[in-house]
Amino acid sequence: MTQGAPGPDVALLDYEMSNLRSVGKALERLGARVRVAARPSEAVGCDCIVLPGVGRFGAAMERLSDHGFTGMLRDEAAAGTPVLGICLGLQLLFDESEESPDTPGLGLIGGRVERLRTDRKVPHIGWSEVTWAPGSALAPPDGGPAERTYYFVHSYVCVPTDPGDTLGTAVHGTPFVAAAGRGSVSGLQFHPEKSSTAGLALLGRWLESVRAGMAVTT
Numbered sequence: 446m447t448q449g450a451p452g453p454d455v456a457l458l459d460y461e462m463s464n465l466r467s468v469g470k471a472l473e474r475l476g477a478r479v480r481v482a483a484r485p486s487e488a489v490g491c492d493c494i495v496l497p498g499v500g501r502f503g504a505a506m507e508r509l510s511d512h513g514f515t516g517m518l519r520d521e522a523a524a525g526t527p528v529l530g531i532c533l534g535l536q537l538l539f540d541e542s543e544e545s546p547d548t549p550g551l552g553l554i555g556g557r558v559e560r561l562r563t564d565r566k567v568p569h570i571g572w573s574e575v576t577w578a579p580g581s582a583l584a585p586p587d588g589g590p591a592e593r594t595y596y597f598v599h600s601y602v603c604v605p606t607d608p609g610d611t612l613g614t615a616v617h618g619t620p621f622v623a624a625a626g627r628g629s630v631s632g633l634q635f636h637p638e639k640s641s642t643a644g645l646a647l648l649g650r651w652l653e654s655v656r657a658g659m660a661v662t663t
Contacts, residue, residue, distance in 0.1 A: 453655045454478045455495055456488035460508040463497035468531065471638040475649050485517040493655045494521060496632075498533030502558065502601070503545025505533055515551060522553045527655045528630045532599065535625065535632030539603055553630045555606035561599065563618030568600040573615040575623045575635070581612045582654045583624060583631065583647055592643050595623070595635035602634065629658075 455477045457469050469479045472495070482488040496518070498505050509515050522528055530538045539550045542558035550558070561567050574594045577584030585592040595615075602621040605611055612631065613624035623634045631651070637644030 452476065452478060453492035453652060453659060454480060454490065455493055455652075456480050456482045456491035457495050457497070458488070458509075458512075458514055459483045460505070460512045460514060462500045462505045462508050462533070463531075464499060465497065467638045468495065468497050471645060471648055472652070475645065475652055477652055483512060485513050488517065492659055493527040493529070493652075494518070495529050495531065496534035496537065497531040498537060500533060501544060502533065502536055502542040502550070503548040505537055506545070506548050506550065509537070509551075518551055519553065522628070522630050525629045525658075527651075527658065528553070529651055530630075530632030531638075532634065532636055535634050536601060536603055538625075538630060538632050539605075542601065544601055554603075554610055554625055554627045554632070556604050556610070556625075558601050558603050561602045561617065561619075561621060565618035568598060569617040570598050571596070572640075573597055573617060573623070573635075575613040575615050577613045577624075578611060581624075583612060583626075583633075583650055585643070585646065585650075588643075588646075592646065595633075595637065595640040595644055595647075597623075597635045599634055603632075 459481050472479050536558045538553045539556050540552050610625050610627050612626050615623040637647050
């Protein structure tokens with residue numbers, strides 16, 4: 446999406462476990478109309494949903510439930526609404542997490558979340574290059590390493606049941622899933638809103654894919 450292009454309408458979920466300001470400003474800079482939603486009724490009519498997140502898996506799932514978002518997210522994903530998870534938001538899309546073994550995730554992507562096992566320092570904090578799966582709509586079309594390098598802050602990683610749900614990988618001593626998706630649902634382990642030009646361009650490509658889907662259904 447080019448800067449200043451109109452729409453789409455984005456529901457940015459506020460469940461008290463995320464930094465909404467930087468994500469919202471990045472989306473608005475790309476022309477999206479951002480609606481911060483603290484309950485499902487405030488997201489009604491939006492074209493897509495962004496689920497950011499920081500903190501612990503179990504606490505985040507509890508907050509999502511308290512705000513009434515778990516059922517809404519499952520219903521919207523089943524209806525084909527584009528959903529994008531960011532950082533912890535990606536992990537919440539999965540079935541379960543080693544971090545909170547008694548707490549089920551949203552189950553929108555099959556698999557589990559495991560601690561990043563590496564001989565490098567954990568949490569992984571810093572810039573890493575992502576190798577994108579062929580055909581991924583999130584991948585830069587012809588970019589070099591600078592266009593594929595993003596900012597990570599995490600200790601856990603997602604392990605999809607179906608390897609085909611892996612959209613991108615990075616390396617921190619060992620390879621790990623940097624992006625995953627199934628159907629209209631996708632997520633990023635890194636922070637695109639903190640990833641300079643490369644991150645902004647990626648969010649633009651996601652918004653463009655939302656717009657393309659809107660054009661098909663109208």
